[in-house]
Amino acid sequence: MEDFPNEIFYEIFEYLDLYDIYKGFYNLNTRFRDLAIHTNVLTKINPSIMSNSNFKDYYQNIVKPNQKQINFLRLINPFAINIIFPSPRTILNFNSLETLILDNLHNKKFDEFFDHFMHLPNLHSLNISLTEGIKSLYILFCQIFRLPKLKYCKIEYYSENNEEPLYIDLNYNCSSIEHLIINGPFPFNTFNNLLCCLPKLKHLSMNSIVGSQMISEIQELSPIELKYFKHISLKIDYIHFGKFEKIFKDFFHRVQTLHLTIIGDKSSLDAKQYQELITSYMPYLRIFDINHEYSIGKNDLTYHDIINQFNSSFWIENKWFFTHQHRRTLGPHTGIFYSTAPYRRKYFTYYLTLNNEVCSHIQENVNSVKHLHIVSQGIQNNVLNYFPNVNQLSIRYISKKQNESTIASLQRIVPLKQLTTLFIKYTDLPVEYLIKLLYFAPNVHTLNLIELPSSVTDLKLIKENETSKCVSNMNKIENLTIRRWITFYEIPFILHFFPKLKYLKTQILTHETRKIIRLLLSETRNRIRNLLKTTP
Template sequence: MKRTKVQYNNLVQNSTSNKKQKFEDQITVINLNKYLFEDLANEILYEIFEYLDPYDIYKGFYNLSKRFQNLTINSNFLTKINISIISKLNFEDYYQNIVIPNQHRIKLLRLTNSFMVDIIFSPPRTILNFDHLEILILDKVQIRYFTKVFRYLIKLPKLHSLTISLIGYNQSLDVIFSNIFHLQKLKYCKIEYEIKHLEDKSVQLYFTHRDFSPIECLIINGRFPFHRFSNLLWHLPQLQHLSINCLVQFDDYVKQEKLPHIELKYLKYVSLQFEFVYFNEFEKIIKEFFYHVQILRLTTHFDEECLNAKRWEELIISHMPYLRIFDINHNDYIENNNFTYHHLINQFNSSFWMKKKWFFTHQHDWAQCLDSGIFYSTEPYRRKDYEFHWEIDEQNCSYKQDVNFNSVQHLSIHSRQITNIYLNYFSNVTQLTIKHYFKTSDDSIITTLNRMIPLVQLTELAIESYNFPFDEIIKLLRFTPNLYVLKLDLLSMKEIKSNFIEQSENFQYVSKINKIKNLIIREGCSLNQIQLIVNLFPQLEYLKTSMNRKEINQIIRYLLSKTNNKTQHLFFLCISKTPKICLKELNILIKSENLLNDYFMKFINRDLYVWW
């Protein structure tokens, strides 16, 4: 499992501490002797390259001189091509000078939008030129293109790792998984897809008895039908690591297919999130497949049996004897009037749990309500995400306890009111989601947040509240100078006088210091709001929002105007919730008024994408 457990981030991570120390020593010598950069030895330059993305190496060094051009071309770093979100012009330059000449050398290839995939793999058989490719990462690929590419992926002799996210709704999961299972050298697979909730019943997923896969690590981010779960496991005899973020039981109960017994003797790690899957059904899966599991991570909802400590104890002793880590997160409402949430969770204080050193705590998600809450594992808390719900005071619940949350990178605040007495500190959070415009006991929202997380280190912020005042958002942005991604609901902007806002000190300051390049707005924007946004975020590269149908042409004309310096960095636009006729109308507008010289445009599931 050495190679399959190595995630992409590990493949491009910085050098070891010894290399770093050596590199720092060399830089010290360089500073003391005041060398010119051009005088540095090739070995030192190659060590510098280790700290840079291949595209940054190309942009920074390729055109400096013939020597640097040769260094760039001949370096091993070009075997790992990680193409982030860049403009069409920059991509095509990189593609011509680096990707095409090195097709036969490339071992890792990551493409971050469907337009890039169209260019590099057009026609699809072009992928055969990448005959040394081992790791392929494709973001936002259409399902129809996915099937065309797969017939050639099968022929790549060294491909062992595939990560793919599909855009558009995909109801035929059997097409996806049958293709993946035909990759007979695949060890690692991560797939993301979306199906319509209202059409869950029509999801098609069938496995044949020939569809055995050598996959050792499988990560599924998408709604997967529970009635096909045992079938999936049966076809993965080498599986070691499994993660599914939405295992769902559809309305129409479908009986699990009866299959011959198979022992998954390599399966050590399982992480599952349930939707309408009940413990009685999941228990059967545990008994049949999880005997060798060492780490079990579950996220469950609204099934009291998941908090039956005695039942878990018997199940673990008899059917998961090797279990080392039991990590559960359960959200529930207790219907029995004779019990509170505490009655159930106190069952997990017996000697069995103490001996295993498995400890738990909880929080309440409704004010003054002791019969609902979230129960989760601690000592330590291992998850990278955490939902903050604490809505109850100490008089009603004295069970609150301090927990070490050093593992948490994404904090989601669901509370409508936060008192300083219950604040935990999340020292390593880089992503923050705010669900409501919450009240604080006596301090400002910013002061309260700064007591919970180091605001200055945030790189991604999502505000999903309809009533979060826009001037409060601007104040918050003043204290988050390292944000790269911002997601907003902007209904609160409707009553704003933009001239008044723009003249404020906070607006002027934020517009100068913020680094936001990626902005997603869930609600529609008017031309005035778009102008306000552009003035506030002059570094913007990617914008996704819906638009007033009558103002689309005006907004596009404004955003693409060649005299508008404030949109000079913008190169990717997604107009959501728009009719398909806009594809034709915008093409005509752009060409007739010469707004762009070179661009791509496509329409997918009511979203219109433009890249230039």
């Protein structure tokens, strides 16, 4: 290996994570240390999950000596942010920074950083996810709009009061942003003013536009022409479509791609009003992609009567086609209406009914789907679709009575061996079902649960189960998220059942913190001791 030219190693480094390069080559000898330090990979810092001590070592030897040349920086843990930026001003040492991604950032830390973001001369891409509820969306967006060279911005937050998100009284704070993604509740009555602040906007995605019960009025700014605005994706929650018409007319003239997800508004399922808006105000529209969920009153037209209006010549000539599903057992008065191919949808929600009535609708191509979300009170054998390329699966509302046959039915919907990420979005999960599911999905590395099964404290019984032994030995789960509280008595199950675990995100009781930490440290020492015993 010593005889290989440097160019060979530089090519190898292109396929490795920077931390792997550091751990594998840095301490071999002087030559490899120089190779690791001077590789072009050092311009991009995107560390994987690691311990606090390992990250400090990585920071001292790799990040700190090269901070002036780093142009891409992604940090996913709060302790990593504190190590690299012991004070907010130290971010100015990264004067070549172009892209900054900070996950799980505390609001106070964000406020402290922001004045210094202004002085990073090349920062054009910012991706921030905040860990705490936002008190003032006005301050948040005004800060972002002050960044003079920002082209791309993705912001993730939640409001402290989701029922009444705070207003953003924006004036003409013209931003340079071209691509904006907002993942968090955004008040509809400020949407007009937001668009007025983005004259260079090309792409906008918002995952929750909501109404508000607050009485105070906000002065609406006069619309501006968005000359470059071509792509928009919106999720609209319980807002009458009539309120949105003016936005369409004032701002969407040059839009070419429109993705709409609409919850709980019957008026948004009127084919004639869409046809009029598109014909009169959106002459460049090429892609019309809608996903609409609503239950209509039984005295109204049936759900089928309403959606059949989308079968007219206008929609056919534009090659915009649609299909639908009925949700649960509510029959023809409820449904999910959505666009079909040619759109390459990567996320798909599949509603499975308990009754045997199967509504005739267009069979669609689902080969592009990577993340499947199954919503059902029971998965039966009469499933209509198979999703061959899914690697992420979310399951919600599985009935306990269905657990015996659910896995066999799941295998008729998705290739379980292909899964790498699994979300189980319901409570009262039997431990036997979790074990069997992971047995048939051995390549899952990320698991997200609402809560642990209640019987996990009976670890002795679980260890005696042959399937459990097999799953414990072979599963590859490294990332585990449990949304609800866990107790000290559930930790042994986690340590036993997920031996390759690197990252655990959950909530624990304050008075159990010390006990849990002692148990984790003790288990770590035991594993190291056993490793040394088995090493030849």
